[in-house]
Amino acid sequence: MVEAIGLTKRFGSGEQGVTALDRVDVTIRPGEFFTLLGPSGCGKTTLLRLIAGLEQADAGELRLDGGSITGLPPYRRPVNTVFQSYALFPHLSIARNVAFGLEMRRLPRGEIDAQVAQALSLVRLDGYEKRMPAQLSGGQQQRVALARALANRPKVLLLDEPLSALDLKLRKEMQLELRRLKEATGITFVFVTHDQNEALTMSDRIAVMDKGRVLQVGTPIEIYDRPQTRFVADFIGEANLLAATASGDGRRFAIEGTGDVVLGDDERSEPGRRVTLAVRPERAVVxxxxxxxxxxxxxxxIYAGNETHLHVILKGGQPFRVCLPNHQGAAPRYRAGEALGVVLPPEACHVLAD
Structure with a gap:
């Protein structure tokens, strides 16, 4: 549905210039929930704005549904954008807010009314047509912004951190709501966020970005269980990153000052090579x-309600974190300075490419 080919975008010039996107290649499939994930300044919002036509690339090509949209103005692209700020018109009713884009296209009034009603029904705001934005909660205003975007029946819906202004409970509710809307409409969703849990919860696939580049694209399970780089492993959830050296047949890894672990064939490395092992805290055993x-x-x-985070120092001096479930509210009892053992099951360890 969307294909970015070698997209490059710079802001400013000379030594003061910043490369926001550096030869980015991304393919987004029809009907999928695709998330651009990364820290502030990684280029994810710039890429979204290029797809929307709000910025133009310095190099590369953008294709949508098989045709080039490079250089096309926003109003000629079959996309709609939902912004973080909702951007509702405070002086217009909910129905008029949703109808705004349809009215700009000069559609017949009967068609406008039907599409407004359908869009409000999709976001479960039937009966709110005559209310004003100030009479709605933050979550309801976000739904109006979604309804306005969906009413135009775009091929691609772009969402620029639309949940960041909501409280935690409402954010979780809206995450499920967005997934439901994607399934109900079949529209391709492109979602921008810096929240890892949000990306893992909602996405069909995730593109992890840093410093203007796409580091890895994959399903949430692929990104979490098999990160390809230190950055991806450390940015997505929590990870213990252990320095080690491959030996023997390439499946044995000596963790510096600690001991050896033997991994499966798919984690084999060149003997003598120094590598980094990534271990998720919940996969280790005490x-x-x-x-x-x-x-x-x-x-x-550290007690965290449903789990306890145990910070330990391995023999050899490497810090390590273990996440332990709290069964029936009973937290594991350990004291600072207490000795214990940490087992790393082979399936818990992943060799990073860098």
Whole structure:
């Protein structure tokens, strides 16, 4: 549905110039929920604005549904954008807000009324047509912004961090609502966020970006379980990054000052090569000291409701985090300075490419 080919965008010139996008290639499939994820300044919003036509690339090509849209103005692109600020007209009723784009296209009044009613029904705001934006909650205003964008029946809906102004509970509700809307309409959603949990919860596929480049594209499971770089492993959720050296047949890895771990064939590396092992905190296992795990010492214990975060120091000095579930509200009991063992199951470890 959307294809970016070698997109480059710079702001400013000379030494003061900034490269916002550096030869970006991305393919977004029809009907999928595709998320651009990364820290502030990584280029994700710039890429969204290029797709919308609000910015023009310095180099590269943009294609939408098989045809080039490079250089086309926004009003000639079959896309709509939902912004973080909602951008509702405060002096217009909810129905008039939703109808605005349709009226600009000079559609017949009967067709406008039908599409407004359908869009408000999609976002579950039937009966709110005569209210004003100030009479709605933040979540309801966000739904109006979605209805206005959906009423135009775009091929692609662009969402620029639309949930960031909502409180946590409402954000989680709207995440499910957006997934439902995508399934109900079949429209391709392109979503921008810096929130990793939001991306994992909502997306069919995720593009992780940093410094104007796309580092990895994959499903949430692929991105979380098999990150390709240190940045992706560290940015998505939490990860222990352990320095190690491959030996033997390439499946044995010596963790500096700690001990060896043997991994599966798909994690094989060249013997003698120094690598980084990524281990998710919830995949490690805690054992009594001397019971088969790597020797470790408790540094800090953090209670987080449904889980406890255990910060330890492995033998050799490498810090390590373990996430333990709190069964029936009972938190694991450890004290600072206490000795224990940490087991790294082979399936818990992933060798990073960089």
């Amino acid at each position: 054992t009594p000291p001397g019971d088969g795990g790597f020797d470790a010492t408790v540094e800090q214990l």
